[in-house]
Every structure is written in structure tokens, then in C-alpha cells.
Amino acid sequence: MLGSIWDGLKDLFLTPANLMFFVFALLAIGGAIFAMSLTRVIHMVVSLAVTFLSLAGLYVLLNAEFVAFVQVLIYAGAISILMIFGIMMTKHESEETELKRPLHNWLLGIGIVAFFGILFYAIQNTSFPAPTAFDPGENNTEAIGIQLFSAHVIPFELMSVLLTVAFIGAIVLAKREEE
The missing domain is CATH 1.10.287 (Helix Hairpins)
Structure with missing residues (x-):
């Protein structure tokens, strides 16, 4: 069992494109999680911008350069700036509320690790159809x-x-x- 998981991980990092996909995917997921869990709005906007930029990186890996350019221009640029202007123009009082739920956080972490373990196992044991030929020079x-x-x-x-x-x-x- 452990040998097959190790072989799956070794194959996962075999090519630089797979490694870049893994990095961009982790940045996108991490930025989205931080955008939902942070308490200060400016920190949420920055983590959302990280998510938008990492999605643009994933689009580049999929040979969709135009969509990646639009993602950076519209979402990472315009939407993030619009949100920052909205924060600057509104009055907001900072209420620091400290939520102490360590058991909830531990259960959440265990659930996330179990979910990704199940996904990894399912993806490794699924046979995908052979990809069709794609010309990367196509406009x-x-x-x-x-x-x-x-x-x-x-x-x-x-x-x-x-x-x-x-x-x-x-x-x-x-x-x-x-x-």
C-alpha cells in the first residue's frame, strides 16, 4: 500500500509541469482558504489576489494564455483594486473577537486531510482516456x-x-x- 502511494507521488513530481501545477493548485486553494478565514478585510483581498494569480498560472499550464491574461487583468488587477478602494472609502470599526474552538479546528484539519487522501486515492486508481493531439502553436x-x-x-x-x-x-x- 505504501509502496503504491510512494510510486504515485514519485510520478506526480516527475515533470516540471506537474510540479508547477501542484504549486499553483496549492496557492489557489490556500489563498481561497485564507480569504474565507482571515478577519481583516485587506488581508482577505490580498489572499484573494493570490488565488486569482495562481489560477492564471494554471491557465498558462493549460495553454490558454489569453484566458490567463484576462484573469490577471480583470480579476487580479481590477477586482482587487476595486475591493481595496471599497475598503478605503467605507467606515469600519475593528472588533476583535477571538473565537476559541481548538476541537473544531482539529476536526476540520482531519476532515480536510481525509478528503484529499480519498481524492488522491481515487485519482490514482482511475484510468483516464488517452489525450487527443493538441497543437500548442495553435492561436x-x-x-x-x-x-x-x-x-x-x-x-x-x-x-x-x-x-x-x-x-x-x-x-x-x-x-x-x-x-
Whole structure:
């Protein structure tokens, strides 16, 4: 049993792409856990930005460079900055509440380790179909653009109208609060 687990771990770290996937996945999961469990909002935003950047790294590993670029530009950049501005412009009082639940934390940790152990065992014992040939030199940005402006043009335009209306509504609400 231990020998098969060791062989599975050895195969997992065999290639640099697998190692980078593991690092990005751990950063994404860790950032998400910290974003949910930290008490200060600015720390939550920073850990959320780490999650967004590590997801962009995973997209690069999947040869989706355009999606990775959009992830960094929109989520890691714009959304994180928007959240920081929201924190700076609102009044908030810091109430430090110390929750002492060591038994709950231990049970949570044991549950997480058991869950990932079950997932690791299931993935190692599953036979996946052979991957199809993919040309990494293929221009996936052009393919996304063709799909976006041919098959999905109406949802694309509706989304732009929705974002414009939301932007105008935010300006109206900000002016109303100012007065």
C-alpha cells in the first residue's frame, strides 16, 4: 500500500509541469482558504489576489494564455483594486473577537486531510482516456475571438450593455450619497 502511494507521488513530481501545477493548485486553494478565514478585510483581498494569480498560472499550464491574461487583468488587477478602494472609502470599526474552538479546528484539519487522501486515492486508481493531439502553436486567442464575435455575439453585446448600466448606476448612487 505504501509502496503504491510512494510510486504515485514519485510520478506526480516527475515533470516540471506537474510540479508547477501542484504549486499553483496549492496557492489557489490556500489563498481561497485564507480569504474565507482571515478577519481583516485587506488581508482577505490580498489572499484573494493570490488565488486569482495562481489560477492564471494554471491557465498558462493549460495553454490558454489569453484566458490567463484576462484573469490577471480583470480579476487580479481590477477586482482587487476595486475591493481595496471599497475598503478605503467605507467606515469600519475593528472588533476583535477571538473565537476559541481548538476541537473544531482539529476536526476540520482531519476532515480536510481525509478528503484529499480519498481524492488522491481515487485519482490514482482511475484510468483516464488517452489525450487527443493538441497543437500548442495553435492561436487560441483567434479561436476565442471568432467564437465570441460569431456564435456568441448577442450575449457579448448584452454583457457590455449590462456593464454600462451598472457603471452608470454606480455613479448615480455615489452622487446621491455625496449630496
